[in-house]
Amino acid sequence: MNYRHAFHAGNFADCMKHALLVWLLDAMARKPRPFFVLDTHAGPGFADLDAEPATRTQEWRAGIGRLARDMPPDALARYLSVVARLGRYPGSPALIRALLRPGDRLACCELHPEDHALLRRRFAVDPQVGVHRRDGYAALKALLPPPERRGLVLIDPPFEDADEFATLAAALQTGLARFPAGVFAAWYPIKHRAPIRGFFAALQESGLRDLVAAELWLRAPLDPTRLNGCGLLVANPPWRFTEEVPPMLDALCDRLAERNMGEGTALIRLADE
Ligand SMILES: C[S@@+](CC[C@H](N)C(=O)[O-])C[C@H]1O[C@@H](n2cnc3c(N)ncnc32)[C@H](O)[C@@H]1O
Numbered sequence: 054m055n056y057r058h059a060f061h062a063g064n065f066a067d068c069m070k071h072a073l074l075v076w077l078l079d080a081m082a083r084k085p086r087p088f089f090v091l092d093t094h095a096g097p098g099f100a101d102l103d104a105e106p107a108t109r110t111q112e113w114r115a116g117i118g119r120l121a122r123d124m125p126p127d128a129l130a131r132y133l134s135v136v137a138r139l140g141r142y143p144g145s146p147a148l149i150r151a152l153l154r155p156g157d158r159l160a161c162c163e164l165h166p167e168d169h170a171l172l173r174r175r176f177a178v179d180p181q182v183g184v185h186r187r188d189g190y191a192a193l194k195a196l197l198p199p200p201e202r203r204g205l206v207l208i209d210p211p212f213e214d215a216d217e218f219a220t221l222a223a224a225l226q227t228g229l230a231r232f233p234a235g236v237f238a239a240w241y242p243i244k245h246r247a248p249i250r251g252f253f254a255a256l257q258e259s260g261l262r263d264l265v266a267a268e269l270w271l272r273a274p275l276d277p278t279r280l281n282g283c284g285l286l287v288a289n290p291p292w293r294f295t296e297e298v299p300p301m302l303d304a305l306c307d308r309l310a311e312r313n314m315g316e317g318t319a320l321i322r323l324a325d326e
Pocket of ligand 1: 054056057058070093094095096097098143144145146162163164165168187188189190209210211
């Protein structure tokens with residue numbers, strides 16, 4: 054396990070994922086019944102952007118650094134207000150925890166010993182958060198369905214393995230088989246298009262219903278050695294996802310992309326309800 058999220062905290066991909074995550078959490082909180090969140094690949098939970106290792110890569114400058122600079126676009130105001138409240142820069146567990154209500158629960162899985170220890174310390178006395186040092190993919194079987202019967206599952210793997218897209222497609226099938234009513238959000242990198250076409254085809258062949266992919270790319274995805282963009286595959290998207298997320302993607306693209314490099318956004322319906 055070489056990947057350490059602290060090097061990449063607050064970069065454009067984090068901003069895209071977290072802006073949509075905040076939207077999804079707000080959508081879960083529209084109904085009064087308690088909900089459960091499973092964060093299968095949780096990371097360290099928080100990164101100090103003024104310290105190592107974030108200062109070494111400076112990736113955040115082209116991400117949250119640009120978004121937080123001037124007046125936020127309306128579509129991103131909610132996400133940026135949550136970040137401002139928590140400090141730069143919160144990882145998914147910190148964002149999720151901030152948006153839980155009394156009675157809601159979060160379970161985080163993290164395999165890296167140091168990142169797991171950071172999470173453990175952060176949530177040591179929090180009765181609403183469970184921290185597990187276990188394989189997040191295996192947790193889809195172990196922790197689903199939750200007793201609450203309402204929930205959001207974030208799957209955010211590091212994409213270190215060549216077959217991660219296939220693993221992710223299989224994980225979505227496993228998770229949705231156990232928890233068909235759950236909202237699932239799975240992050241994926243856009244380097245070039247070929248692996249994503251395969252990922253989408255696998256999902257469509259699996260017969261899963263109600264799948265939407267939200268995508269942002271900063272330049273045409275032609276160079277497979279670069280992270281040109283990213284996507285979030287959402288199963289069972291909450292009401293108004295397809296109306297409210299495109300303006301968020303456009304605002305992210307407007308602030309984060311260089312001009313005339315083939316940048317763009319998309320909301321792709323892969324399977325009907
Ligand atoms: C992309 S980072 C997560 C970032 C985090 N979700 C966020 O948004 O702030 C992926 C994390 O997954 C961890 N990891 C890798 N393989 C894992 C596995 N099989 N189960 C659980 N965690 C894993 C890595 O150590 C890394 O911290």
